[in-house]
Each structure stands twice: as C-alpha cells, then as structure tokens.
Amino acid sequence: MVVHQLLVKIAFILLPIAYVKSQCGSDVVKYLDCVDEKYTTTLGLKIQDALKEAHETVSRCFAANSCQAPPLPRQRGAPQSHRTKRSTLVEPVKHGVLNDEYFPGANGKVFNEQMGICLQKKNGESKIVLQCLRRKLPEFEYPKSGLILLATDYVSGGTDGVSQQNMVYAGIADLSKQYLEISTTCTAEKASSVRKCISEAFGKRQSEPLGKVPEMGNMKAFWCKISSECLAKANAACAESIKHLGSYTCECLRTEKRSIIDRIAKDYEECIGLKPNISALDNELNHEISTACLSYEKSLKICG
Helix, strand or coil: HHHHHHHHHHHHHHHHHHHHHHHHHHHHHHHHHHHHHHHHHHHHHHHHHHHHHHHHHHHHHHCCCCCCCCCCCCCCCCCEEEECCCCCCCCCCEEEEEEECCCCCCCEEECCCHHHHHHHHHHHHHHHHHHHHHHCCCCCCCCCCCCCCHHHHHCCCCCCHHHHHHHHHHHHHHHHHHHHHCCCCCCHHHHHHHHHHHHHHCCCCHHHHHHHHHHHHCCHHHHHHHHHHHHHCCCHHHHHHCHHHHHHHHHHHHHHHHHHHHHHHHHHHHHHHHCHHHHHHHHHHHHHHHHHHHHHHHHHCCCC
C-alpha cells in the first residue's frame, strides 16, 4: 500500500514533465509564428517595401546594360540567419564556378540556377534536424517561415531603421554580385557597368522609409516586447522549452553532424553531379554549427 501511494506521488510529480514532452512542441511553433507575425505586421512589411524598391533599382541597372536581373529574393522582409564570412574555409563556388578544392574534378563546371533549385528542394539537413528536435518536442514542426529564427536573427541587422535598411541594400547588392558571377547574359564589361550603377544608386539612397517607423527606434526593445507578448500566450509549462529551443537545435546540429554531412554530400552528387570533398564540407559545417550555437547563446541574453 505504501509503495502504491509512493508511485502515485511520483506519477503526479512527473505529470508536468510528461505534459511538456508531449505538448510543448506545438506551443513552441505557435510562439515562433506569433513572433514572426507581429514582426512582419509591424516592421516586416516596411522592410519588404524597401526590399522591392531596392530590387527595382537593381533591375534598372541590369536592364540598362541589357543584362537579365536576378529574381526578387524570397525574403519576407527581415530576419537574418546566423551567417558570417568564411574567409578561412574552402568556398563551394567561386565566381560562379564550382571550386575544385571543394568539388574534386569540377574542371571549371559552372554552378547554374537549376543546381541551386535542386539543392533548395532537397534540403535534407532540415529534415534530419526536425527528426532530432521531435525527440525532445514530439509535436514540433517548422514554423510558417520555414526557419527557426531567434532573437539575434531579428536584432542582428542593427538597432535602428537606418541599419535595417542598409542591411536590405547590402543584401540585394551582394545577391546581384553573386548573380553576375553566373550570368550568361552579361559580359565582363557589362557586369562592371552594372556594379558601378548599383553602387552609385544605393549610395544616394535615403533611409526615410524605415527611419520614420517609430518601432524601429530600438530593435532590441521591440523584439523583447513582442517576445514577451507571445510567451504570455503559451502554456506556462512550456516556457522553458521555448526559451531553450536554440540550445535544443544546437545540440541536434552537433549530434547529427555525421548524418547531415552524408545527406548534403548525397544532395550535392544528385544535383550537381559531383561528390564534395568531405573534409571541406566538414570544416564548413563545423563553422556553421559554431556560428549558430553562438547565436543561440546570445539570444538568451538579449532580453536580460
């Protein structure tokens, strides 16, 4: 009888833990969607307008030189994924051509749009991470944005409207540069003219569209406000799961690294027709994981 009572007590103690394990996956997704919706409604649409305007400027520069312009990026306006320069790493593609150091035997093979689309569709590493996260959060799905975005992803562009808008221009300029490297409609001379046109056009831009948005005064404060509002809507028992989603993701990236490498290598072979240098791929992934995990750690401290 005493043993039975003890087991009943233990069951009640473990009940909240069981609830968290079985239910918090959906609460985490609702939180991510809530934050993204509030961000997009208040600021994202403004940034999206700036993005479209910047793209129109770029398109005019391409058209003036009889070159095909890059498509408008599928960016919803905003958050930046945790990426940094990889100066010490072997780049998969250099100047639009597959890098022999990364893809042995590439022999000048051009990286084209079809290859990029193929890789984007496969996206095998995301499926591996999702399966891993579900072991901690059984009902977890990727949010509507398709990305696990945390505080630093929203705040990283700067703390004011000027920084955010400059981020948009820099992103479009970088996209244009990459596109020119694989363009089949632009000669070297035309490409040089396009770059000059874009540089001059963006240099004259005014930052009024975003600078006038009151909420852009301090991105950190704005993020903490909407995060708090969305957290209040979640089940209290799931607060810790929401808070530590980044560390869960980081852990999955580390424990599943071998599977991710194998999947990426397979996707490369199917989409590009070449096997990557596993050592180069491993170094690249180590860098990405380190950067992502650092971003997650910083996210925990943003709101104090």
